[in-house]
Amino acid sequence: MSSVETEIEPLTSGASNRIIPLLKALRASLIFVYTFFLSFLLFILPRRRRLSTAAEPPPSPKKHLRRRWLVREEEDTCRRRALAQDVGMGRDGGWYRWSTSIFYGVRNNALFCRSWVPGCRGILIIIHGLNEHGGRYADFARLLTSCNFGVYAMDWIGHGGSDGLHGYGAFLEKIRSENPGIPCFLFGHSTGGAVVLKAASHPHIEVMVEGIILTSPALRVKPAHPIVGAVAPIFSLVAPRFQFKGANKRGIPVSRDPAALLAKYSDPLVYTGPIRVRTGHEILRISSYLMRNFNSVTVPFFVLHGTADKVTDPLASQDLYDKAASKFKDIKLYDGFLHDLLFEPEREEIAQDIINWMEKRLFTI
DSSP: OHHHHHHHHHHHHHHHHHHHHHHHHHHHHHHHHHHHHHHIIIIIHHHHHHHHHHHSOOOOHHHHHHHHHHHHHHHHHHHHHHHHHHSOOOOOOSSOEEEEEEEEOTTOOEEEEEEEEOSOSEEEEEEOOTTOOGGGGHHHHHHHHHTTEEEEEEOOTTSTTOOOOOOHHHHHHHHHHHSTTOOEEEEEETHHHHHHHHHHTSHHHHTTOSEEEEESOOOSOOOSSHHHHHHHHHHHHHOTTOEEGGGSOOSOOOOSOHHHHHHHHTOTTSOOSOEEHHHHHHHHHHHHHHHHTGGGOOSOEEEEEETTOSSSOHHHHHHHHHHOOOSSEEEEEETTOOSOGGGSTTHHHHHHHHHHHHHHHHHTO
16 A cells, blocks of 8 residues: 555656646746736837827817807706796795706706696696796796696796707606696697697597697798798708798787786797797698698697787687587687787786686586
């Protein structure tokens, strides 16, 4: 047995003697490679990076202008949002509370929202008109909350406190989830009325609301000049942000109340310049779609229009009422009234008409 062990020991010892020097040599080689690689990282690569940076051409003027434009857009959004936060929301009388928030839409746009929410019989979601903002409807919201209706108002993308230049369905779903079992109504003014009517034409939106209210809806929109309608589709693709002065209706009175006009056009969040080509094209496109599909409208609605409105067509509202297939529908035309009905001298009477219609609708469900 001992002789076997003496034969095995030299074999083990011999293998160790051959492997250990090999490992030492390998370790030395690894140390050399590691040192070389570290030196390469510390000294050679930074130098190459400096040389390549120096060799790179300066950024193109186009990229520089785009960067400046993005910075300016962000600054403009921050400025408008700060102004929107300061807009008067009405009195906090204890029987309702108001607040502001940011809602991120399906395109991740930050949408500025206001809410006046008491214990609710129902909720009205306000979609304002073109170039204004939801804060202008604070007095209307106060009247609604006094009748125990909660109110939400969301600024369009690029309006008021919102960023960017539609995520209304997602916003509606959010409100319904926060107020389970409470009936919801949509309200749209002017272009906002067209947006609301088109949104409610989709079945998944229609089932979420008990009805819609449209004031002076933009249903039969015609461009200020035929050439605007002809070039709008092309320009909306190649230059969507181009501002076309001929597309904006200037100097048309929208209220018979001088104080309301002064308040509107001195409001820094109300835009009074030319509209962008893509915005104008989308308005024309939505208007054309709605006019072709009046007979397929089934959502309960109440449309209100002034007969002296020179911005949108009151006869189009009458056509909507006459042709819509809705079983629960009403119309009221105010003789001699202008475009901004809720800013006319008789604004409280008009607001009460809207409240009465919502109450009548709630009795039927």
